[in-house]
Amino acid sequence: MKIGLSSDxxxxxxxxxxxxxxxxxxxxxxxxxxxxxTAYSNTAQNAAGGAGIQAAQSMIDNQVETVIxxxxxxxxxxxxxxxxxxxYTGITGSIQENIDALLAGQLTEMADAQGVGPGRGRGMxxxxGRGMxxxxGRGxxxx
Amino acid sequence: xxxxxxxxxxxxxxxxxxxxxxxxxxxxLAEQYPVALLDLDVEEPNDxxxxxxxxxxxxxxxxxxxxxxxxxxxxxxxxxxxxxxxALAVLPDQVMIFAELCHGCGLCSLACPVNAIxxxxxxxxxxxxxxxxxxxxxxxxxxxxxxxxxTLNVGEAIATPMIHELKKIAFDQKESKHVILDLxxxxxxxxxxxxxxxxxxxxxxxxxxxxxxxLCIAIELVKQLEVPFAIIxxxxxxGDDRINRLVQENxxxxxxxxxxxxxxxxxxxxxxxxxxxxxxxDELFTKLWKNVKDGKNWQMQK
Numbered sequence: 465m466k467i468g469l470s471s472d473x474x475x476x477x478x479x480x481x482x483x484x485x486x487x488x489x490x491x492x493x494x495x496x497x498x499x500x501x502t503a504y505s506n507t508a509q510n511a512a513g514g515a516g517i518q519a520a521q522s523m524i525d526n527q528v529e530t531v532i533x534x535x536x537x538x539x540x541x542x543x544x545x546x547x548x549x550x551x552y553t554g555i556t557g558s559i560q561e562n563i564d565a566l567l568a569g570q571l572t573e574m575a576d577a578q579g580v581g582p583g584r585g586r587g588m589x590x591x592x593g594r595g596m597x598x599x600x601g602r603g604x605x606x607x
Numbered sequence: 608x609x610x611x612x613x614x615x616x617x618x619x620x621x622x623x624x625x626x627x628x629x630x631x632x633x634x635x636l637a638e639q640y641p642v643a644l645l646d647l648d649v650e651e652p653n654d655x656x657x658x659x660x661x662x663x664x665x666x667x668x669x670x671x672x673x674x675x676x677x678x679x680x681x682x683x684x685x686x687x688x689x690x691x692x693x694a695l696a697v698l699p700d701q702v703m704i705f706a707e708l709c710h711g712c713g714l715c716s717l718a719c720p721v722n723a724i725x726x727x728x729x730x731x732x733x734x735x736x737x738x739x740x741x742x743x744x745x746x747x748x749x750x751x752x753x754x755x756x757x758t759l760n761v762g763e764a765i766a767t768p769m770i771h772e773l774k775k776i777a778f779d780q781k782e783s784k785h786v787i788l789d790l791x792x793x794x795x796x797x798x799x800x801x802x803x804x805x806x807x808x809x810x811x812x813x814x815x816x817x818x819x820x821x822l823c824i825a826i827e828l829v830k831q832l833e834v835p836f837a838i839i840x841x842x843x844x845x846g847d848d849r850i851n852r853l854v855q856e857n858x859x860x861x862x863x864x865x866x867x868x869x870x871x872x873x874x875x876x877x878x879x880x881x882x883x884x885x886x887x888x889d890e891l892f893t894k895l896w897k898n899v900k901d902g903k904n905w906q907m908q909k
Contacts (some may be wrong), residue, residue, distance in 0.1 A: 508693060511693060512692070513708050514692055514705065514708045517694075517696050517703075520696060521684075521696045524698060525684065539705055542703065543696040543703055546696075546701060
């Protein structure tokens, strides 16, 4: 089985990228031969638009059957689904760790596209404010 | 040619007074000459708020988008490989077209080795034109000023083909002595398309950090496009002296300073032009036009 991953570098020890369409490298791993088939830099990393589409296209062109991605916008998702490619949500860690997790059945299959549109992310912040109060006490003397 | 004929009004930063300058300069000139004003800010055309002209449909504008005949397509992938905008994906048994990314360049259909791609017109919006004045029209503005407006349909992301059509109309105004183009803000594709081949461009700015920053980007752009430019400093007494310093240090041509004036805001908020309202504004635009004609840094001849 050929597995496609978004990566920060071109080797198995590199970090799994936090973005599919805008990652630095793609790695195609052959789990039967247990070796990297190809690793190539993402030419659409800084594209004005359609980075996810081109990333998905490159998966198809490399006969990838399973993609591991952090999350995915609707365009890339539709391309991969149109080509019957399975998409799994990756974990924080190296490329090798993600491959191992997939083969051990520990990754979950992505149910749907998660971006809201091309090139648009969705953030969820959690504020942790700490207030500084100024007291205005009035002491009462004990006579 | 004694003085420039096609004049752009641009800014870099939005909200600096492009529309005010473009509309009032056009009205000022229309007191003497036949003039055409074109609103190229097609995402939010505002000029007619101050002109109040009734408009008629002039032409539809759109672009050609590809359609794939899956029966003759061999799914070779060449179209997707060549597309500069990643608007196509070729799957083993189908071609996906992402229409909103397509710029209508036509390369895919040109390149397809089996001619499986045909192009079809997709409407982006329309250009409207001011109604012709009546034969007994008394208003000199209506008699002399022809106004065109481009309006992009809501949801369309690509303004450039619309700007392109408006430019063609601008260069076709043979009856007019002067043509004023109210350009979109910013410095991206629509502005580049709007600026190309203009005789001169007036950059309207304001003395604020953002005004200066965006002006410098706009200047970089007009220099690359080799369009002679000069600057109007609007609300000149509101911020600091950064625009004056910039002009002095670089020997730029400062056409006009427009001080902050509550009367301008009053007229603006009621959709009234400055020209014709009070004498001081007539004088302001008389001065502007004099400086445009006398401008030391204009390259008059193309």
